[in-house]
Amino acid sequence: MVRWQNTARLAVIAVTLCLTLPVWVTPLAAQEHEVATEPKRYTFTQAHLGTIVRLVFYSADRIEAKQLARRCFERVIELDGVFSDYRDDSELMELCKVAHKRATVVSAEMFTVLACAQQISEQSGGAFDVTLGSSSKAWRERKRGEADTAMPVRERGSYRDIVLNEADQTVSFNKALSLDLGGIAKGYIADELAEILEGAGLADFAVSVGGEIVLAGSPPSRKGWSIDLEGSGQKVVASMELSRAALSSSGDSYQFTEIEGKRSAHVLDPDTGKGKQDQLNITVIAPTAMQADGWATALRVMGVDEGYALAVKTNLIEAFFTPAAGASLKTQGFPSVSFQEANK
Numbered sequence: 001m002v003r004w005q006n007t008a009r010l011a012v013i014a015v016t017l018c019l020t021l022p023v024w025v026t027p028l029a030a031q032e033h034e035v036a037t038e039p040k041r042y043t044f045t046q047a048h049l050g051t052i053v054r055l056v057f058y059s060a061d062r063i064e065a066k067q068l069a070r071r072c073f074e075r076v077i078e079l080d081g082v083f084s085d086y087r088d089d090s091e092l093m094e095l096c097k098v099a100h101k102r103a104t105v106v107s108a109e110m111f112t113v114l115a116c117a118q119q120i121s122e123q124s125g126g127a128f129d130v131t132l133g134s135s136s137k138a139w140r141e142r143k144r145g146e147a148d149t150a151m152p153v154r155e156r157g158s159y160r161d162i163v164l165n166e167a168d169q170t171v172s173f174n175k176a177l178s179l180d181l182g183g184i185a186k187g188y189i190a191d192e193l194a195e196i197l198e199g200a201g202l203a204d205f206a207v208s209v210g211g212e213i214v215l216a217g218s219p220p221s222r223k224g225w226s227i228d229l230e231g232s233g234q235k236v237v238a239s240m241e242l243s244r245a246a247l248s249s250s251g252d253s254y255q256f257t258e259i260e261g262k263r264s265a266h267v268l269d270p271d272t273g274k275g276k277q278d279q280l281n282i283t284v285i286a287p288t289a290m291q292a293d294g295w296a297t298a299l300r301v302m303g304v305d306e307g308y309a310l311a312v313k314t315n316l317i318e319a320f321f322t323p324a325a326g327a328s329l330k331t332q333g334f335p336s337v338s339f340q341e342a343n344k
Contacts, residue, residue, distance in 0.1 A: 038060065039058035039059055039060045039204075040058065040059065040060070040062070040065075041056065041057075041058055041219070042055075042056070042057055042058070042059055042062075042065040042066075042069070043055070043056050044066075044069035044072075044073075046073050046076075048073070048076045048077065048080060049076065049080055049084075049186060049189070049209065049210070050086075051186070051209065051210035052208070052210065053072075053073065053076055053189075053193075053208070053209050053210075054206075054207070054208040055069055055072055055193065055197070055205070055206075055207055056205060056206045056207075057197055057202050057204065057205035057206070058202070058204050058205070058219075058220070059202070068196070068197065068200050068202075071196055072193045072196050072197070075189075075192055075193065075196060076189060076193070076209075079109060079185070079188075079189050079192065082107060082109050082110055082185075083109075083110075083113065083181045083185035083188075083189075085133060085178075085179065085180050085181070085182070091106065091107060091110055092110070092179060092181060095110070095171060095179070096133070096176075096177060096178055096179055099171055099172050099173040099177070100172070100173040100174070100175055100176040100177065102172065103163075103165065103168075103170040103171070103172040104170055104171055104172065105168065105169055105170050106169060106170070106171050108169070109188070110171070111164065111166075111169050111171070112188065112290075113181060113184055113185055113188050113290065114130070114162065114164060114171060115164055115166070116184065116188075116290055116291060116294060117130045117159070117181070117184050117294060118159060118162060118164060120184075120291070120294040120295060120298055121159040122159075123310075123314060124295075124298035124299075124301075124302065124310060126158060126159060127297075127298040127299075127301040127302045128159075128183065128184075128294050128295075128297050128298035128301070129158055129159045130159065130162075130179050130180060130181055130183070130184070131156060131157055131158055131159055131161065131162070131177050131178070131179060132156070132180050132268050133177070133178030133179045133180040156177075156178075157173075157174070157175050157176075157177050160174075161173055161174040161175050161177055162174075162177070183250075183267075183293060183294060183297035184290055184293045184294040184297070185293075186209045186210050186211075186212045186289075186293060187209070187212040187246075187248055187288070187289035187290040187291070187292055187293025187294065188288075188289070188290040188293075189209050189212075190207050190208070190209040190212040190213065190214050190246070190289040190290075190293075191214060191246070191288050191289045191290055193207045193209070193214070194207050194214035194216065194246075194289075197216070198216065202216070202217075203216060203217045204216060204217030204218055204219065204220075205217065206225050209289075211248055211249040211250070211296075212247075212248045212289045212292065212293050213227075213245075213246070213247050213248070213289065214245075214246050214289050215242050215243065215244060215245050215246075215247075216243075216244055217243065217244070218243050222241075223241055223243065224241040224242045224243035225241065225242055225243070226239060226240075226241055227239065227240050227241070227242055227247075229249075229281075229283055229320060229322065229337065230249075230281055230322070237322055237328060237339065238320075238328065238337040238338060238339045239337060239338045240335045240336065240337045240338070241335075242285075242335060245285055246285065246286055246287065246288050246289040246291070246292050247283060247284060247285045247286070247289070247292050248283070248284050248286075248289060248292035248293040248295075248296040249281065249282065249283045249284075249296060250267055250281070250282050250284075250296035250297050250299070250300040267297060267300045267301060268301075279323065279324035279325075280300060280303065280304065280321065280322070280323045280324065281321075281322040282296050282299050282300050282307065282319060282320065282321055282322070283296070283319065283320040283322075284296040284299065284311075284317050284318070284319045284320075285317065285318045285319075285334065285335070286316065286317045286318075287316070291316070291317070292317070295311075295314075295316075295317050295319075296319075298310075299311060299319055299321075304321045304323055304326075304329060307319065307321065308321060308329060308331065311331050312331055312332075317331075318330070318331045318333045318334040318335075319331050319334065320334050320337070
């Protein structure tokens with residue numbers, strides 16, 4: 001996993017930030033603008049999408065900073081209504097009800113995410129597959145101690161059963177499918193929030209949506225944002241400093257359960273429909289957080305050897321692999337890291 005720390009470093013620890021209380025923005029009409037001579041650091045945190053969304057940026061105007069944060073969180077809520085597989089009224093769930101019957105026009109946001117997902121699925125040989133909705137639901141039920149209702153993999157279908165028509169922005173399925181965009185949509189949302197901040201003229205900011213992060217510029221008097229990389233057991237194994245980057249992490253340090261005495265990660269293997277049992281954390285850097293999100297999941301499914309080989313072959317991403325047993329491994333273009341003493 002990727003960890004942002006507090007003080008000089010940012011504090012973003014995927015799921016563990018649930019202890020941080022949300023920052024609720026008060027009505028702007030009742031406030032007066034407070035303009036500082038130098039930009040001040042602002043941090044806004046709210047719980048959305050089953051995780052923590054955090055914004056850190058620098059602004060000379062406190063009210064404008066709050067207004068900008070409000071815009072970002074409102075956008076998160078809008079996109080939750082597009083991608084959620086927990087809400088029956090989301091665009092995703094509505095699509096799954098009808099796309100096997102007819103080609104369905106979808107929003108630009110939905111089409112963008114599905115197109116990226118399909119590309120990663122093709123390039124990874126199916127290691128990334130958004131048609132795991134039924135298996136994902138079964139994993140959640142097992143985690144809650146409920147019955148396993150997983151559909152046999154041979155009946156579930158695959159990403160090959162999704163048909164995209166770019167000309168009319170429609171989506172159709174070759175058979176009834178249940179989609180889960182949890183492995184890519186959060187990255188897209190992080191990109192969207194970064195676009196809002198950049199569009200507002202900010203040059204130095206950091207966005208985190210769970211483990212999906214977008215960084216721009218740097219804190220004052222620093223070359224970049226300090227990032228900690230976690231291994232198994234939520235232990236920091238290395239640190240690095242990044243300025244302009246999009247990255248994502250995938251692993252089982254936070255989201256896993258025990259099934260029949262075996263550890264089962266929330267990252268599912270498309271070949272079996274079941275959670276991965278090996279312990280491995282991966283961090284991916286890509287042109288966008290959406291791509292980093294999807295690729296981190298794909299490489300996590302493939303494992304160190306196959307994942308490393310594919311990461312090198314794609315010439316698009318850089319990756320850092322931290323298995324529970326054995327030494328960490330990174331692709332040649334991954335930024336330099338400082339290893340903790342116990343991990344050198």
